[in-house]
Amino acid sequence: MKARSRTARARLPIAGTALLATAAVVATVAAGCGGGAGAAPKITTTARAGVAPVPPKDGAYFGAWVPPERGGKPSGTPSGPASGAGSSSGAPSGSATPGKDAGKPGMGPVAGFERELGRQLDIVQSYRSWTADFPAGLDRSAADGNRYLLLTWAGADTKKIVRGEYDDLVQRRARAIKALGKPVFLRWSRDMDTAPARKRVHSAEDFVAAWKHLRTIFQQQGVDNVAWVWCPTARGFGGSHAGSYYPGDDQVDWICADVPPRGDSEYRDLSEELKLFLQWSRDRHKPIMIAEFGVPAAYRERRAEWLGEASKTLQDPQVKAVVYFNSNELAVNAKDKRRALAVTGDKHAVSALRGLATTPYFNPRNLPVTSGG
Secondary structure, three states, X not given: OOOEOOOOOOEOOEOOOOOOOOOOEEEOOOOOOOOOOOOOOOEEEOOOOOOOOOOOOOOOEEEEEOOOOOOOOOOOOEOOOOOOEOOOOOOOOOOOOOOOOOOOOOOHHHHHHHHXXXXXXXXXXXXXXXXXXXXXXXXXXXXXXXXXXXXXXOOOOHHHHHOXXXXXXXXXXXXXXXXXXXXXXXXXXXXXXXXXXXXXXXXXXXXXXHHHHHHHHHHHOOOOOEEEEEOOEHHHHOOOOHHHHOOOOOOOXXXXXXXXXXXXXXXXXXXXXXXXXXXXXOOOOOOEEEEEEOOOHHHHHHHHHHHHHHHHHHOOOOEEEEEEEOOOOOOOOOOOOOOOOOOOOOHHHHHHHHHHHOOHHHOOOOOOOOOOO
């Protein structure tokens, strides 16, 4: 999808303190069901279990980006390709009633979406520009509940980052995340492989150097409640290009892909879009997150079919988190149904997404499920 600088979208609670993990925590991924692709490799992560988000033993977390209720795009929202205590297990704690917390700052749209789905989200996504302060309203509200925060932080000029020109800013952001005291997925400079990002990313080598520079600062600040999510576009693996931006297994906790809608109305299953990325991922012993996917309104009566097939594709033993993009903000105008991905208002699409979200594979925490609506 387009790389936007999006604003707050939610995070996960964290429990306890721990030393910054330098050794990998290894977990075995159980075989998936449905359309899964066989046994996945053992998963390794530099994230600290019990402090930062780690993959569920079975299945995959389900989350979403739900735009705030205001006219226009939220501040920090991307317009094109990128640019309380928890439990001792590191899982979010608190009530998991669908639609709960609607009165908390920023949580109204999220709670409404949860009621439609008939379950609470595992992950709430928040978008922040490079210079924006965070955490803010929605971030804190989600973190104080029974959900994880996926904080998507926009990138900046990689060469300036490596030269240390932004060190003060990065240190402040690191301290703010640490002070939140909750587990956070941090997805920095997503879609770095796209043409619109080239001016600030410069090259794959520059991106990797900047990534390592940021991680070093976070380590120096003692931030251990973050899981680092590396996220190019799925389409970027068509020419073996996106993989060149990979910082290395010791630098990445989750590997991820965005699945931007194409500019035509031709029907394509999600499996077609993810095939090359999933093939590349088999050589990485990392949990997979699909952080932005959605079914175009242009598919009309086939939207439910698309979501049913997507459920099979995503029940892959290495896929450990999926995040629906419930928004039309990528659309050029109201007539652009090819980039309109929100299911809200389409009862058949809502029902199909509810079917996906309430499938046991995508409810690994066994959260309560209602009839929705």
